[in-house]
Amino acid sequence: MASKISLNQLAKIFPNRFETGTNKPVGKVPPTADPKKPGVIQIPSRITNKDPNDVLHVAMTPRKTVLVVTPFMSEDPAKASLLARYARRCTHDSIKRGEAPIASQVFYYDVLNMNVPIERDWGLQSMLSWTPSADLVCVYIDFGVTQAMQVLINTAQLKSRKLEYRIISKVA
Secondary structure, three states: OOOOOOHHHHHHHOOOOOOOOOOOOEOOEOOEEOOOOOOOEEOOOOOOOOOHHHHHHHHHOOOEEEEEEOOOOOOOHHHHHHHHHHHHHHHHHHHHOOEEEEOHHHHHHHHOOOOOHHHHHHHHHHHHHHHHHOOEEEEEOOOOOOHHHHHHHHHHHHOOOEEEEEOOOOOO
8 A cells, every 4th residue: 555645755856856947936036037038038937936735736737648630741841841840839739738748740750751651651550559548639620631630530539539629820
């Protein structure tokens, strides 16, 4: 049987792992200008004050696991680059919604050669492997639905995964 961990014990374990933003306590200091980027206001993270309750909140806050589905195949290098930026924006959109997205096509873009059909198939098969683990499958449809996206949609339906269609804008 697992023993309960006190907040003080958690504070000893987690404080340096979740330190982001500035080192000023949150709530006591207004947003300040970022010295590295002139004119950019940096809002401190709520976990920088090393309060054990904040550390516990960050460590225990569950996020929905989301499979991000975007178009990603193009023979044209310029369009492939555009679609890669679009996939990154979709992933960012999902994170802003409080989700824990996996957009494997972003990772595979750097690892696989998308001009080689067998490598494209490997990428699709790898994405399909994530489908049973996802709480939600989000299909971003600004550029339409490709055949590979449709395969992922059909698999999500067969695995009884919740589907959600989203639009964020084509400009990348």
